[in-house]
Amino acid sequence: QCPWGVPNTTSVSCSLADVMSEQLAKELELEEENAAFPEVVAVAEGPFITGENVDTSSDLMLAQMLQMEFDREYDAQLRREEKKINGDSKVSISFENYRKVHPYDSDSSEDEVDWQDTRHDPYRADKPTTTPRKGFIGKGKDITTKHDEVVCGRKNTARMENFAPEFQVGDGIGMDLKLSNQVFNALKQHAYSEERRSARLHEKKEHSTAEKAVDPKTRLLMYKMVNSGMLETITGCISTGKESVVFHAYGGKSATEDKVIPPECAIKVFKTTLNEFKNRDKYIKDDYRFKDRFSKLNPRKIIRMWAEKEMHNLTRMQNAGIPCPQVVILKKHVLVMSFIGQDQVPAPKLKDVTLSSEDMKKAYYQVLNMMQQLYKECNLVHADLSEYNMLWHDGKVWLIDVSQSVEPTHPHGLEFLFRDCRNVSQFFQKGGVAEALNERELFNAVSGFNITADNEVDFQAEV
């Protein structure tokens, strides 16, 4: 008998297959690795644009998003180094010039007011970062000149980022690729001729896709809102119109305590397609509120003014208690407001909803009331009022789409009002509301004028 007692014969049976199993080997290896290098850096899972809206095919955008993250870390590191070097010294050295100045990672406070700032054009391409004028970095024997082969090679690799987005450059930075000047110049030549070729080829195609989706810069702007936590997630597109694209998003947390972000938001992106604004400039050109700014502006800024106008008009309406989306934030040509609807389903437009005759009557009186309030209290004419821009939600009518609204003193203000009245009166008369005023009566009721002409031509002439 064995002096150490009976051995416990619960030996783990191990088949040859197990021993040979590659998968098992990998798992074991991974386990070992994990034990040796416990994960110190927990990568926070960043919120991301989700839903149908996600477009991972855009390398440029993904790259820019990553760049944004990288730049932030880089700058933070730089700040730490700056602090370390300066210490308590009275004379300090600034590393400002070495900071990654990324156009979309600028201070958000700057962003918040920059719709007012018409001097600075945020759309201007940013200058490529170069070696500082003096031509070298560091000091003593650590000096590195701009001709340094390694630095130069890396910089060339980084400069490939400036090639057209269609030009696949691969992850040269990730693998620390160093391109000699000769190679870089050859690539650059090739990239340019490719770009010209593809521009010719895709001129048409580009145009049509730009109609549907938003451009990368706008996506980046929206991503930034998600990244900052202001929006939880952007779920998808609700509407693509001629002048705007509207998205649904779940609200997140506000950076400031006093502001509450609605649980569901609508993001209205004003289209930056340059040919659209021409049709509408008569609204804004003659609006004295924008008068002295109009002539000096480029088309992009005019589009931002549309967004700005919608924001101001919505605020006025909100103050008067008219049911309408509540403004959350405006960034450039992207306006975030509260969502009218529930669980991602937007409230139906009046034209799409079948109301009982009772509700229809209720809706009519509400619209009449709102038009009067809009005119008298907000000093505004909607200027695009119709069953397309009224939503039925929560048993009442909500007004939307007020970027083109003007004050009654606008040279065409009353004309617009008359058109609004015609739309409203026709809609409700067709909808069987016997009490509905005709367009002329409605016009008088809203404006307080007393135009007595009994036919449309004379009436319009007087208007």
Ligand code: ADP
């Ligand atoms: P456009 O100028 O393109 O007509 P709108 O402001 O009318 O822009 O928005 C287009 C569509 O998007 C609307 O018809 C409506 O269905 C939807 N929408 C816009 N804003 C909201 C909102 N705040 N809540 C819910 N749906 C909205």
Ligand code: MN
């Ligand atoms: Mn509309």
